[in-house]
Amino acid sequence: MKKELIFNSDLHFEHKLWRRELFFWExxxxxxxxRLKELVKRWDDKEMLAQLEHYQNQFMIQENAIDKLQDHINVHETIIANSSKKGKDVLDISLVKMHVEFRNKMEVQRHIYRDLKDEFFKFLTKYM
Known part of the structure; x- marks a missing residue:
């Protein structure tokens, strides 16, 4: 059975895609x-303002999550760069495993972000 090799360039390419996605989310x-600022100016209803605060908090949570994901990518990129400097173009199993786990984190974050975005758009439709 032939082993599949995962090259640094493959992981780097995926990192670039993730960075673009995270920058887009930002x-x-x-x-x-x-949009929240616009709504604050239009509404003075306490229930509505509480919902605005909820979304503001959720957006801050997302910003923090994005920062952590970007930091993780930067750490992994440093590891790849160091590996390349040593003349190794193929990562060892533990680093590939770390990459796959991060891929799963990105997928989970995509779902969380998409759900928040869908919820926010429904909210905007109701109040804009």
Whole structure:
């Protein structure tokens, strides 16, 4: 049975995709924050303001999650760079396992973010 090799360049490529996705989320969150500011000016109902605060908190949680994911990518990129400097183009099993676990974290975060975004759009439809 032939072993499949995973090259540093493959992981680096996936990191680039994840970074773009995280940057996009960051940009979207900024526009969502702007929407919240617009709504604060329009509404003075306490229940509505509580919902706005809920979304503001959720967006801050997402920003923190994005920062942690970006930090993780940076750490893994450093490991890949060090491996490449040593002339190794193939990562060892533990590093590949770490990458796969991070891929799973990204997938979970995608679902969390998408659900929040869907919920927020429904909220906007109701109050804009």
């Amino acid at each position: 940009d979207e969150l900024k526009s969502f924050q702007n």
